[in-house]
Amino acid sequence: MxxxxxxxxxxxxxxxxxxxxxxxxxxxxxxxxxxxxxxxxxxxxxxxxxxxxxxxxxxxxxxxxxxxxxxxxxxxxxxxxxxxxxxxxxxxxxxxxxxxxxxxxxxxxxxxxxxxxxxxxxxxxxxxxxxxxxxxxxDLERPAIACGWPNEKGGMGTVLDVGANVTSDANQLIEFAVMGTAFHRAVRGKDRPTVGLLNVGSEDVKGHEEVREAHRILREGVDGINYHGFVEGDDIGKGTVDVIVTDGFTGNIALKTAEGTAKFVKNLFKGALKSTPLAMAGALLASSALKKMARSVDPGAANGGPLLxxxxxxxxxxxxxxxxxxxxxxxxxxxxxxxTYEHDIRQALAQVNSAHGLKSDTVPADSVADEKVS
Amino acid sequence: MxxxxxxxxxxxxxxxxxxxxxxxxxxxxxxxxxxxxxxxxxxxxxxxxxxxxxxxxxxxxxxxxxxxxxxxxxxxxxxxxxxxxxxxxxxxxxxxxxxxxxxxxxxxxxxxxxxxxxxxxxxxxxxxxxxxxxxxxxDLERPAIACGWPNEKGGMGTVLDVGANVTSDANQLIEFAVMGTAFHRAVRGKDRPTVGLLNVGSEDVKGHEEVREAHRILREGVDGINYHGFVEGDDIGKGTVDVIVTDGFTGNIALKTAEGTAKFVKNLFKGALKSTPLAMAGALLASSALKKMARSVDPGAANGGPLLxxxxxxxxxxxxxxxxxxxxxxxxxxxxxxxTYEHDIRQALAQVNSAHGLKSDTVPADSVADEKVS
Missing domain, CATH: 3.40.718.10 (Isopropylmalate Dehydrogenase)
Known part of the structure; x- marks a missing residue:
């Protein structure tokens, strides 16, 4: 404990x-x-x-x-x-x-x-x-920020950390998996959400040391975590898993890159639908369907990032x-x-720490927030 | 040298x-x-x-x-x-x-x-x-992979590394800036492309140690690099800079996340345009404009990633x-x-190394490719 x-x-x-x-x-x-x-x-x-x-x-x-x-x-x-x-x-x-x-x-x-x-x-x-x-x-040095992420399956995934911890060791990644699971269960109502670890490939040898070590421990089995394995960037939007775990640096950049890309593609469609009189007439006919779609993926739908x-x-x-x-x-x-979210996290972290003897590094990690504080 | x-x-x-x-x-x-x-x-x-x-x-x-x-x-x-x-x-x-x-x-x-x-x-x-x-x-442990990235300005940015080097120290990030500059000049025809370092915020204190150290050196001035400063994930699609430099882990995940997001948003539009008879009629009217747009952002347009x-x-x-x-x-x-791309890179790297006394760590970095080799 x-x-x-x-x-x-x-x-x-x-x-x-x-x-x-x-x-x-x-x-x-x-x-x-x-x-x-x-x-x-x-x-x-x-x-x-x-x-x-x-x-x-x-x-x-x-x-x-x-x-x-x-x-x-x-x-x-x-x-x-x-x-x-x-x-x-x-x-x-x-x-x-x-x-x-x-x-x-x-x-x-x-x-x-x-x-x-x-x-x-x-x-x-x-x-x-x-x-x-x-x-x-x-073990927790600072809160992780989770965000909702709409996916192709029509659901909402949970991605964390998206900005608080710019470096994360294997232990912290596993804690994110624990907290993300409890959050997703409480807010999205899924009892045993699947968890993926974000990486540059799906094979065990891929990625840097921290992500491979976390993968090894999660694959062996951690109580309460329904671990799927490594996932790649495009798996977030596909909805391959419910909870996507990554360090705050990668998570923040992935989130902002996706927001930028979504806006870019949306503007391209809008531009095309205004580019000729015929296209404008078409857009007018389709406007009700387009508005309904726009509402369904309004970034505001995913607003509300917990500090975990x-x-x-x-x-x-x-x-x-x-x-x-x-x-x-x-x-x-x-x-x-x-x-029972807080109780779930508390219990799961205690179990993880006693079963796997995880201990955070004593190296002071960087933090977006803390740096401003000092 | x-x-x-x-x-x-x-x-x-x-x-x-x-x-x-x-x-x-x-x-x-x-x-x-x-x-x-x-x-x-x-x-x-x-x-x-x-x-x-x-x-x-x-x-x-x-x-x-x-x-x-x-x-x-x-x-x-x-x-x-x-x-x-x-x-x-x-x-x-x-x-x-x-x-x-x-x-x-x-x-x-x-x-x-x-x-x-x-x-x-x-x-x-x-x-x-x-x-x-x-x-x-x-100093170069392995080739970096650069990719073309269409942006809102109608141009094509260069992002590197997108997968070869899963960890990158400050020296490697600067080498990416040098190589990305030479590549962008040769392929996109811009004489002094602007360079940004991908980070979780634009202030000097943001990010992890490697990225802050590279920022410090680039801001002091490195011959041949037109350094803009830190950029965030959404700046890639905005076209804030011509060349976006990051480690291979983050770059790969940003690229695949963007590809997934673009596909997701595209499919949402397509789905909306098929959702009602009226929308389908509208899509028919707009089809020529939509096809033209689709071609302009076909991922194939950006195909061709050099091993730098x-x-x-x-x-x-x-x-x-x-x-x-x-x-x-x-x-x-x-x-x-x-x-004169190869000559440019060779000369710029020599200048950087003699001016800043950069030396790679002797720590063996991970590599997507090398791991498979051993």
């Missing part, structure tokens, strides 16, 4: 009431989007046991909330005078206790809330979450998210809070 | 006749595609100084060549009894001197040909090229390429052979 001091003991039973803390001031649009997004997530909920705490400036949140009676009935405002700017240094954010984000994360620590959602500054969110909530085990491995549930929304996209991040937080 | 023994001295002046060796037996389709592809590349050439040597089984190549009088006039067949299977182990391929690939690469070594093109087994091509031609300098850093020009085609795609790989070889 290598648990760190358990500052946030988690009940195994599902909570009766699910309380979601919203950093209402975070993101490019602030309360206009975060309050409406919370309302939209609420409208999809059928449990009747949701409560919201909206952290931030009452004078800005109040008017937004007044427009949304259903949300108003289950929400309270926790007023703060300050908020963290989108370009603020994490080191500075750590010292400002009066911000909406500080208060929202603290409410998860004190168990006033089951989860927090923020569209704010990623570096500040990472740093504050780690400082206030602490990592689940000593913390003592507490923290979900990151894209900063530029509009209300619908933000509502999807809130729904991710709700699914996690209503599940 | 850290040149290895110069087994293949390159003349600075452009060759009067350009001789291209074709591994006619390589690829999924053999002579049917390779011979027709050579003919198509020839048909685009205006220099009148091209010659081809088609290596492989005369009984299979002869009938294909007979159909193509223009090619027949400038081509000879170099008969071999053997060829390398697509799934053959590189270690085995190294020992079989009677294969079409062995003969074709040897002809570059003996200067009977200026370049070789093969759609065959990548591992065998890497291993044989390295054994027969040797690397240009001691060898004493000699070796171009890899996709194994599954059809004649048009194969012809583009042949055209890449022609552009390189007709340019």
């Amino acid at each position: 290598s648990h760190s001091e358990d500052t946030h003991p988690q009940s195994i039973s599902q909570p009766q009431t699910v309380v979601i803390a919203i950093d209402a001031m975070g993101g490019d649009h602030g309360p206009r989007v975060t309050v409406a997004g919370a309302a939209e997530a609420l409208s999809r909920d059928t449990s009747g046991r949701l409560r919201f705490v909206l952290h931030g400036d009452e004078a800005l949140i109040g008017p937004e909330l007044a427009k949304l009676p259903a949300l108003k009935a289950v929400a309270t405002i926790a007023h703060t005078d300050q908020f963290i700017a989108m370009d603020e240094k994490p080191a500075q954010a750590l010292r400002r206790k009066g911000t909406s984000l500080f208060a929202a994360i603290t409410s998860v620590k004190t168990r006033e809330a089951h989860a927090v959602v923020s569209a704010g500054n990623t570096g500040a969110l990472m740093a504050l979450s780690k400082m206030l909530l602490k990592m689940m085990t000593d 491995g913390l003592n507490g549930i923290v979900v990151k929304s894209h900063g530029g998210a509009e209300a619908w996209a933000f509502s999807n991040a809130v729904s991710v937080a709700i699914s996690l809070a209503a599940s | 850290s040149h290895s023994e110069d087994t293949h001295p390159q003349s600075i002046s452009q060759p009067q006749t350009v001789v291209i060796a074709i591994d006619a037996m390589g690829g999924d389709h053999g002579p049917r595609v390779t011979v027709a592809g050579a003919a198509e590349a020839l048909s685009r050439d205006t220099s009148g100084r091209l010659r081809f040597v088609l290596h492989g089984d005369e009984a299979l190549i002869g009938p294909e060549l007979a159909k193509l009088p223009a090619l027949k006039a400038v081509a000879t067949i170099a008969h071999t009894d053997q060829f390398i299977a697509m799934d053959e182990k590189p270690a085995q391929a190294l020992r079989r001197k009677g294969t079409s690939l062995f003969a074709a690469i040897t002809s570059v070594k003996t200067r009977e040909a200026h370049a070789v093109v093969s759609a065959g087994n990548t591992g065998a091509l890497m291993a044989l090229s390295k054994m027969l031609l040797k690397m240009m300098t001691d 850093g060898l004493n000699g020009i070796v171009v890899k085609s996709h194994g599954g390429a059809e004649a048009w795609a194969f012809s583009n790989a042949v055209s890449v070889a022609i552009s390189l052979a007709a340019s």
